[in-house]
Amino acid sequence: MFVAAQFALPPRAVCLLSHRLAPHPTWSYGRPMKSDAAHVVRISGGRHRVEVFAVDGSAVRVEGAADVSEVDGRFTISNVAGRLAVFVDTGVDLVIGTTSGRIAVTGRVGHLAIVTESGRVDVDRASSVDIRSETSRVEVGAVTGTCRIRSTSGRVEVRSCCRADIAGDSGRIELHKVTGEVDAHSVSGRIELSMEAANDIRAETVTGRIEVSLPSGSLAFQPPESALGTLRPPGCDCTVIARSTTGRVVVTSR
């Protein structure tokens, strides 16, 4: 009932929104309206697929059944019923919470926070991310700042990031092209780190294997258990604390 929704002004419908009529929840049908002051978009979904597209100069535009409100450039999209597509301007901060259903963020966004129980999570580019899930597989492209991910059992893969703070229970954790410090924890999942620059690493598991690949020529200080907390000796590029109660630990220089 797409056409009917456009003219019947239902409380929840396919809609386009302008921030300029704030502070009351507002609705606009028929054409997108500019929302260049939008800086945060919060999406509280349910068990449905959520797709966000960051496009240069785009107004905040919602395709799907949902309630939308806006106060001072802070948009809230809630009571989502069915598949949702949201268009935002490049660099906008996003906060997304769902129960399940795939979440995909395409384009470059600012800080991105996602909480979900299950359903795959795909992120293209962000300035920083905080993603929490129980069983989702999480794939992240490029993050220029901190990449923080918590996943109970899903696999986590990050193609490039600066600082990484990743934790899981049983899912595999793979971080590629890391340029900042790393904190990676897993209980039984394998941890694989490929460092682009020599930076401090703390990787811990109980039973999972740990593999750390450092840039060629790096000299890492790997303190033994008895010397944790001691200062890095002169001449070393970074401190690598990689420890597992029973898992194998391999630290190599490419």
Added chain:
Amino acid sequence: MTAVATQLVGSVLFTDLVGFTEFNDVSGDAAAVRVLDHQRRLIDGVLERHPGSRLVKELGDGLMIWSPDAPGAISSASEFLAAVDTERDAGSFPLAVRLGIHHGSVTERGHDVVGQTVNIAARISALAGPSELLVSDEVLAACGGSQLRGVEPVGPVSVKGVATPVWLHRIELVTATP
């Protein structure tokens, strides 16, 4: 005669040792008991400095703590987190802790407290990572004018039996003054 249930408003803090079950499995019961005893000493030391807060109960490797006010709960959580991390850095404590706080009303049941606030706090702690403290919107609101720094949005989470999503925040660095 049935005792009259007392309603209280305050904050519930849940803690959980990350990977304790697997640690117990590979290290044995004796090592697990040593960790729990160590944890108990650390939390007792923290709660001595926060007279209003009290340990309600131990739940396996987790702890449930009641505080009459949100800043007190955040301070207790931060100090406990710092104490555990200090011990970990020194190599004398093998596991990290995760923490979650929710603020609301509870009903006293003897030494215990029960209610949806407790259930939500437990759910929040389960979403935290190692060495991480998560709090709800209600906690931040209850802090009022307290100095909270490093608060980052985490997102809305659904909690069974709660109609509206609970909005969570991560607290990076805390200076909470009641």
